[in-house]
Amino acid sequence: MLSDKLECVLFDLDGTLVDTAPDFIYILNKLLVNHSRTAIHAEEITSRVSNGARALIEYAFEIDHKHEDFPDLLSQLLELYGDKINATESTLYPGIEDLLDTLNANKIPWGVVTNKAALYAERLLAELNILTNCAVLVCPDHVQNRKPSPEPILLACEKLECCTTRTVYIGDHLRDIVAAQESQTISIAAAYGYLGPGAQAEDWNADFIARTPSMIYKILESIQFR
The missing domain is CATH 1.10.150 (DNA polymerase; domain 1)
Incomplete structure (x- = not known):
């Protein structure tokens, strides 16, 4: 069961939420x-x-x-x-749709914080039929500094009126974890994503590591919020 102290879950887009x-x-x-x-x-x-x-x-x-x-x-x-x-071959990672459905059912808002331009991010989420339930989308268009700056995550939390220490951010790149740490959100490294040549999620000092998308829900259940 998810803690009632979990206020929101934020995802990176490419390599975390969607296999693009x-x-x-x-x-x-x-x-x-x-x-x-x-x-x-x-x-x-x-x-x-x-x-x-x-x-x-x-x-x-x-x-x-x-x-x-x-x-x-x-x-x-x-x-x-x-x-x-318009004819995307991108798909939600296996298990992500069920995770989003669970968050929706528990009335826990979720959103996307990405370095992809809004023009493309909005269209992609719409094509995948998840834009409607996405509570917040923050792109470089909306901030002065993109990730690894904490600014995009902080803006998402502000828009959702969520406490950063009760927010989880999930991403597949070191910049995602740095942004999460500097915004004081709980970080999950998506080790199933596009880590890059030679990159190891263990080196990023994330709070948690998800080897598969299906592990994310189990991690969310296990978090002890302050």
């Missing part, structure tokens, strides 16, 4: 082929999805953000992504 890798594998390789380059292995893309579109361009085209071609390539990738959302 299939969309990024498709659009990045399409962009590479459009530029007469060889497509790269799905695993190489998947492990870097949480780092965002800019990092994918840098990796795939072996350039940095200062390169003269970078802005145009990024624009092309985002245009492809915008089109892909």
Whole structure:
């Protein structure tokens, strides 16, 4: 049973709530082929999805953000992504739908705090039919500083009128855990997500580690709130 002291649960989006890798594998390789380059292995893309579109361009085209071609390539990738959302291959991770249903049934608000732009985040959540029940969505558009700054999580808590120490934040990247720690929320590392090459969730000092999405509910049940 969930504690009545649990006020809200916040999720990162890519690699935590939703498996968005299939969309990024498709659009990045399409962009590479459009530029007469060889497509790269799905695993190489998947492990870097949480780092965002800019990092994918840098990796795939072996350039940095200062390169003269970078802005145009990024624009092309985002245009492809915008089109892909209309026929998204992204899915909720197994067990996440049941978790959200349980939170809804217990009247515990849940939301998303992501570094994905609102234009894409809103459309993706709508395509997956979970936007209506999402109590808050905080994107870089809504704050001055994105994660790992605590600002987005603090804004979400403010909007929901939730106490940070009774809020749980779940994410699959070190920046998520840092943001949770600095906002004084309880952190769960989503070790099933896109950790990145060589990354180990054990190194992040999260309060808890979820090896699978189904572990999240058990962790929520076990938390002893102050």
